[in-house]
Amino acid sequence: MNRLALLALLSTGCSSRKLLRLENELLKHQVTQLREQLDGCQLQAPPQDFVNEVSVEIIQEYLSRAGFPPGELTAPSVLLVPIDGLNTRFQMTIQLFQQEKVLYIAANNYLQIEDASSSKSMVLLLTQVAALNYEMLLGKFQLNPNTGAISLSVELNLDDGLGFQTFNSVVHHLVQTADARHPELMETARSSGI
Numbered sequence: 001m002n003r004l005a006l007l008a009l010l011s012t013g014c015s016s017r018k019l020l021r022l023e024n025e026l027l028k029h030q031v032t033q034l035r036e037q038l039d040g041c042q043l044q045a046p047p048q049d050f051v052n053e054v055s056v057e058i059i060q061e062y063l064s065r066a067g068f069p070p071g072e073l074t075a076p077s078v079l080l081v082p083i084d085g086l087n088t089r090f091q092m093t094i095q096l097f098q099q100e101k102v103l104y105i106a107a108n109n110y111l112q113i114e115d116a117s118s119s120k121s122m123v124l125l126l127t128q129v130a131a132l133n134y135e136m137l138l139g140k141f142q143l144n145p146n147t148g149a150i151s152l153s154v155e156l157n158l159d160d161g162l163g164f165q166t167f168n169s170v171v172h173h174l175v176q177t178a179d180a181r182h183p184e185l186m187e188t189a190r191s192s193g194i
Helices: 003-011 017-044 056-065 119-135 164-190
Strands: 072-075 078-084 089-097 102-112 140-143 149-157
Touching: 056 078, 056 089, 056 164, 078 164, 089 164, 102 164, 119 140, 119 164, 149 164
Parallel strands: none
Antiparallel strands: 072 078, 078 089, 089 102, 102 149, 140 149
16 A cells, blocks of 8 residues: 555544554565665675774774784884894885875885896896786885885775775785795895896
């Protein structure tokens, strides 16, 4: 029964059991529809460990929850975290670019082009870095042409915010990849070349 018919019955002053039953059925149907809409909204809601506005304090909290020290704040938006891996030590740098909505995470103090023992091994090292970049889905090796520093970095777009699970996965992947790749890169750097 549609609403107009129900209203017509109500306006005639007829309040029989049948009318009450129809009204209850209509209300139950509306409640069911509202519950389905609410369930859909809850599915679309961000996870509880999610923030829309990322700050240095949030990053420090996420670092702590991920098992890292909160990092040393060296500039208003730069955190430095020492990493002692199985194969090497390096520094994880996390820089928040709030205006651009980007979080830059890098393994720094990791490798220097000067670690290459010869020009041939330097060519091999740079070729290996390029090949690794082609293979890797998350993170890229970068060469600073001014200092000769080689780092592994990843950038997270923060337009829609940041969740802890994403941060945790990315940071651990970056640290593990940097540590795992270091021995082969150093072996190439110290080789006698082609």
